[in-house]
Amino acid sequence: MAPAANWVRSAGTSLPATHAGELATMALACVLEEFTPLSVLNLLRHPYNKIGNDPALIARFDKLLCRGARPRPGLAGLQERADLLAPAAPEINSLLEQLGEAFAPLTGLRGRQAAPEFAKALATVCETFAGSRDFLWG
Numbered sequence: 001m002a003p004a005a006n007w008v009r010s011a012g013t014s015l016p017a018t019h020a021g022e023l024a025t026m027a028l029a030c031v032l033e034e035f036t037p038l039s040v041l042n043l044l045r046h047p048y049n050k051i052g053n054d055p056a057l058i059a060r061f062d063k064l065l066c067r068g069a070r071p072r073p074g075l076a077g078l079q080e081r082a083d084l085l086a087p088a089a090p091e092i093n094s095l096l097e098q099l100g101e102a103f104a105p106l107t108g109l110r111g112r113q114a115a116p117e118f119a120k121a122l123a124t125v126c127e128t129f130a131g132s133r134d135f136l137w138g
Contacts, residue, residue: 034073050131
């Protein structure tokens, strides 16, 4: 089987070079890097992202959670930092809750997974971030 970098859509563009491919790469980076603030911030800034798609909210996320010492790994670490630095920031708490729900198909996988199950979970996460399957892949 060819590496993912060689997959080509019908238009001749390799999948990683498309916005959908970038979104998938960034979503996967969030999981593999255990939701470092920077990996999450990069995903939130992606043009296809529809979760927390408010420049002021993303700037607040950056200011509160991406500066200073790195929080404990995982979304729980981001939530702990948010609770510590901005206990009265319901918009950040709501964003973190939405992120947890969006990533559930991937973070819920346990143990080794066959490629089709993993790919389906990743596609579901990306479709959630993009707002719809048609928008992402259409």
